[in-house]
Amino acid sequence: xxxxxxxxxxxxxxxxxxxxxxxxxxxxxxxxxxxxxxxxxxxxxxxxxxxxxxxxxxxxxxxxxxxxxxxxxxxxxxxxxxxxxxxxxxxxxxxxxxxxxxxxxxxxxxxxxxxxxxxxxxxxxxx
Numbered sequence: 212x213x214x215x216x217x218x219x220x221x222x223x224x225x226x227x228x229x230x231x232x233x234x235x236x237x238x239x240x241x242x243x244x245x246x247x248x249x250x251x252x253x254x255x256x257x258x259x260x261x262x263x264x265x266x267x268x269x270x271x272x273x274x275x276x277x278x279x280x281x282x283x284x285x286x287x288x289x290x291x292x293x294x295x296x297x298x299x300x301x302x303x304x305x306x307x308x309x310x311x312x313x314x315x316x317x318x319x320x321x322x323x324x325x326x327x328x329x330x331x332x333x334x335x336x337x338x
Contacts, residue, residue: 264334
């Protein structure tokens, strides 16, 4: 999610150096967005059902409604962190986090390389 409260200078600071073992604990996977809809009474949240290679899709809430229309996200491959502790927002549970870059205050979803897009399956590990 884009944090507009940080200045350009602050966003380039390294907050904490972590070792490789800590980084290995972050489970990043390719996800395929199966459905997307706006969350009622929220300006920013979209509710997504995302296939990350598990038996059932994950519900992930993301504050990207200002930059993405739900219908434009269907069947898109994205990068997802799947081992975050679940979080409740607007009475709904989110079970993961989409990765996005902050480009001048705009959220830009990270996705697999377009040259290999058709070969990548939901659930593929990011290494």
